[in-house]
Amino acid sequence: MPDLEITCAECGTAFPFTEREQDYYRERGLSHPKRCKPCRDARRANFGGPRQSGGGGGERERFEIVCDQCGKTDTVPFKPQEGRPILCSDCFSASRAQNRGA
Numbered sequence: 001m002p003d004l005e006i007t008c009a010e011c012g013t014a015f016p017f018t019e020r021e022q023d024y025y026r027e028r029g030l031s032h033p034k035r036c037k038p039c040r041d042a043r044r045a046n047f048g049g050p051r052q053s054g055g056g057g058g059e060r061e062r063f064e065i066v067c068d069q070c071g072k073t074d075t076v077p078f079k080p081q082e083g084r085p086i087l088c089s090d091c092f093s094a095s096r097a098q099n100r101g102a
């Protein structure tokens, strides 16, 4: 696989995603990076600050959706894309089960 050039989502700089790095990411099942190394390091530094103790962590923004398939309202942990079918968690896992092994 040739080296890829990725445009940083943070600062817009194009940076190389080398063959070796691609292997590293693939081995770990990670998706390709969206940010250049300086931006990633900066983010990591921000997140690496004092850890909040106690429970209640892991709260993420959720978006309300209306399922394309069954019309049920649900919330998803990602921003739904306009013009694309969106499924509630039930239908999503059902369609995923169907697609498996296809």
Ligand SMILES: [Zn+2]
Pocket (backbone or CB within 6 Å): 008, 009, 010, 011, 012, 013, 035, 036, 037, 038, 039, 040
């Ligand atoms: Zn950047």
Ligand SMILES: [Zn+2]
Pocket (backbone or CB within 6 Å): 067, 068, 069, 070, 071, 072, 087, 088, 089, 090, 091, 092
């Ligand atoms: Zn549904």
